[in-house]
Amino acid sequence: MNTAKMTRSASLPGAATKIVKYELRDVLRSRSLLAYTLFFLAVTDVLLRFGGGARAALGLMNVVLLLIPLVSIVFGTIYLYNAREFTELLLAQPVHRRQLFAGQYLGLAIPLSAAFVVGLGVALSLHFGEDPEHAGALLVLAACGVLLTFIFSAFAASIVARIDDKVKGIGVAIGLWLACTVVYDGLVLLGLMTFADYPLERAALAAMIANPVDLARVLILMRLDVSALMGYTGAAFEKFFGSAGGATLASLALVLWTGVPLLLGARRFQRKDF
Amino acid sequence: MITITGLTKRFGPLHVLRGLDLEIGEGRVTAVVGPNGAGKTTLMKTILGLTRSDGGEILVDGERVGDDPRYRSNVGYMPQIARFPENLTAAELIAMVRDLRGDDAAVDDDLIERFKLVDHLRKPLRTLSGGTRQKVNAVLAFLFCPALLVLDEPTAGLDPVSSGILKDKIAEVRDSGRTVIVTSHVLSELDAFADDIAFLVDGRLRYAGSVHDLKLSTRQLSLERAIAHVMVEGAVA
Numbered sequence: 001m002n003t004a005k006m007t008r009s010a011s012l013p014g015a016a017t018k019i020v021k022y023e024l025r026d027v028l029r030s031r032s033l034l035a036y037t038l039f040f041l042a043v044t045d046v047l048l049r050f051g052g053g054a055r056a057a058l059g060l061m062n063v064v065l066l067l068i069p070l071v072s073i074v075f076g077t078i079y080l081y082n083a084r085e086f087t088e089l090l091l092a093q094p095v096h097r098r099q100l101f102a103g104q105y106l107g108l109a110i111p112l113s114a115a116f117v118v119g120l121g122v123a124l125s126l127h128f129g130e131d132p133e134h135a136g137a138l139l140v141l142a143a144c145g146v147l148l149t150f151i152f153s154a155f156a157a158s159i160v161a162r163i164d165d166k167v168k169g170i171g172v173a174i175g176l177w178l179a180c181t182v183v184y185d186g187l188v189l190l191g192l193m194t195f196a197d198y199p200l201e202r203a204a205l206a207a208m209i210a211n212p213v214d215l216a217r218v219l220i221l222m223r224l225d226v227s228a229l230m231g232y233t234g235a236a237f238e239k240f241f242g243s244a245g246g247a248t249l250a251s252l253a254l255v256l257w258t259g260v261p262l263l264l265g266a267r268r269f270q271r272k273d274f
Numbered sequence: 275m276i277t278i279t280g281l282t283k284r285f286g287p288l289h290v291l292r293g294l295d296l297e298i299g300e301g302r303v304t305a306v307v308g309p310n311g312a313g314k315t316t317l318m319k320t321i322l323g324l325t326r327s328d329g330g331e332i333l334v335d336g337e338r339v340g341d342d343p344r345y346r347s348n349v350g351y352m353p354q355i356a357r358f359p360e361n362l363t364a365a366e367l368i369a370m371v372r373d374l375r376g377d378d379a380a381v382d383d384d385l386i387e388r389f390k391l392v393d394h395l396r397k398p399l400r401t402l403s404g405g406t407r408q409k410v411n412a413v414l415a416f417l418f419c420p421a422l423l424v425l426d427e428p429t430a431g432l433d434p435v436s437s438g439i440l441k442d443k444i445a446e447v448r449d450s451g452r453t454v455i456v457t458s459h460v461l462s463e464l465d466a467f468a469d470d471i472a473f474l475v476d477g478r479l480r481y482a483g484s485v486h487d488l489k490l491s492t493r494q495l496s497l498e499r500a501i502a503h504v505m506v507e508g509a510v511a
Binding site: 015018019021022023025026027029030082083084085086088089090091092093094095096097271273274 | 285319322323324325326341343344345346347349351353355356357358359360361362366367370371373374375398414424
């Protein structure tokens with residue numbers, strides 16, 4: 001065998017980057033992604049035009065918190081399931097499995113984030129300078145949207161690596177989205193009401209950090225100065241997230257929410273039969 | 275070229291490969307044949323490292339197939355089903371695989387011309403017909419002049435003309451001293467280019483050896499009849 005050829009392919013540090021590059025091109029050309037961008041553009045524009053101020057930011061927050069997780073996880077699982085045969089073809093090339101996994105994940109999360117940021121950014125620039133008071137909140141909103149995209153794309157990559165059956169995988173994806181956005185809040189509320197007689201600030205804080213969607217919501221609300229509406233709990237939150245330790249813990253939680261599913265997915269991907 | 279010893283693989287309760295020993299000779303075309311579910315595709319995928327075996331080992335040129343992906347820089351693979359990213363063009367796909375291989379050495383794109391694919395290279399892959407995609411699939415497998423070619427049902431979905439072109443290509447590659455492993459359901463087409471046969475039934479090797487010897491020992495003229503003979507009579511004399 002040609003040894004010169006073998007050593008040249010031996011170091012493939014850029015394999016993941018190359019996979020990202022081409023997958024990015026593929027995803028960026030998909031019509032659904034264009035629709036996603038236009039949707040954020042339209043919603044942001046309408047909200048700023050007719051609502052303005054804190055109301056626009058709140059409306060946008062709800063759209064971001066519901067829609068970004070849904071689109072990221074559902075688009076992600078469908079895209080990766082459809083890429084199964086192509087994944088096989090790539091695995092037959094001299095690449096490491098973890099490079100392929102990382103490349104596929106980033107090739108998904110980057111264009112999805114970009115679509116959101118561009119849609120939001122274009123709409124915001126149309127209304128530039130109209131409402132400097134809430135610019136900070138909108139910036140946090142954009143950052144949270146990107147983080148949620150990375151988190152829920154990681155969920156998608158992990159689901160596809162761990163579940164072979166496409167229908168079951170998409171079911172789990174939708175279930176996970178429902179659990180994070182709707183069911184979890186319901187359970188937390190139920191818990192808070194049941195134990196309303198006890199001091200619950202710490203428990204409520206823990207509950208918020210344990211769910212990426214809630215954490216994002218709290219981080220955005222903190223910037224909107226509506227935490228006063230949340231009474232004593234709001235004050236406790238403000239104190240916590242205002243402190244350096246709290247901010248670190250919140251960032252750490254978001255990193256873990258991306259890292260843990262990715263790690264679980266990568267471990268399965270490493271041993272998986274294609 | 276390839277030495278397989280005691281290869282086993284289970285998918286849950288399904289025992290797909292049950293202790294397979296096989297030697298695949300360099301510079302020869304080895305046809306892996308057998309009924310549906312005999313383990314042909316699993317065997318191919320295990321050689322490529324796509325499927326992890328439960329036991330036994332595979333040596334490709336003395337290198338054990340495991341986590342190190344390097345040996346695959348000398349392997350070309352043509353999977354059974356050709357599905358590619360919808361919005362990429364064939365040209366981009368080829369560039370991508372080329373990029374991944376980090377291989378700027380000799381490229382054999384002569385199939386592009388022979389299949390008359392040039393006009394299709396700039397179109398998104400989703401707009402190409404199944405047969406055309408299968409041709410792109412073939413181009414990718416042969417592109418890097420690999421020392422080993424693994425072809426899973428290569429002629430499935432190709433029209434007779436293209437199928438002939440591909441078979442000629444396989445014979446040419448063999449004649450240049452490279453190794454080919456191919457599966458096919460159509461035994462009659464293997465007659466034209468297969469040197470060796472590995473006949474799998476239920477994850478076990480029923481017969482392994484040259485096509486010529488098989489025909490002699492079963493006293494049949496065609497490969498199809500020789501295999502049928504083995505299936506009916508059991509062992510080969």
